[in-house]
Amino acid sequence: MAVVLIGALLIVAGVVYMAGAALWRGRLSDPAPARAAPDRSTPNLATPGPTLEPRRRGVGFLGLSQNWPGLLMMAVGFILLLSVVVL
Template structure:
């Protein structure tokens, strides 16, 4: 029972770590001062969104996510070993 609990916690911790690494990469929006000319023209050109124009796929790289992948992998192995 303890092996299953530790395995499940490691899988969840790995997924949360990878999500945190993806979100912590940069700001989700670029605030502009209210009342400026660029603010008024930008509101007419594009819909307001929290996502930047170009984020890229760098947040999916192995260099930032290896601890989360390792935790999830060890957790999955513990869950599989508990089934046997």
Template sequence: MTVILIGALLIVAGVVYMADAVLRRGRLSDPAPSPAKPGPTLEPRRRGLGFLGLTQNWPGLLMVAIGVVLLLSVVVL
């Protein structure tokens, strides 16, 4: 039972860590109007998909992977 709880907590903690890592990298919106689009927009300029990289998210991915291994070890045993 303890292994299941630890695995579930690691998965939740990994997902929360990755979400927090994305939010810590800066504002998601730019209130200043850009020359191409009139008015404020929620689309940041030149943000790209860099927030999905492994270099920033490896601790969260590691927590999720360990949690999955713990949950699967209970099923196999």
């Protein structure tokens, strides 16, 4: 039973690590600098200009070199879960 719990925890920890690593690498969006004249006030809009969608991030954050600790945790957890099923 302990092997199953450790395996499940390692899989969850690997997923959380990879999600956290992707978020810690940089900003999700690059807000545009304010181009309004200093004497003019900017309107209060319900949805400000920049969104949370990255402009030029690509899928480089999914690379193996950045995510190997999370992938390793998930692989060890998967092996532990499989070892319980096989034995």
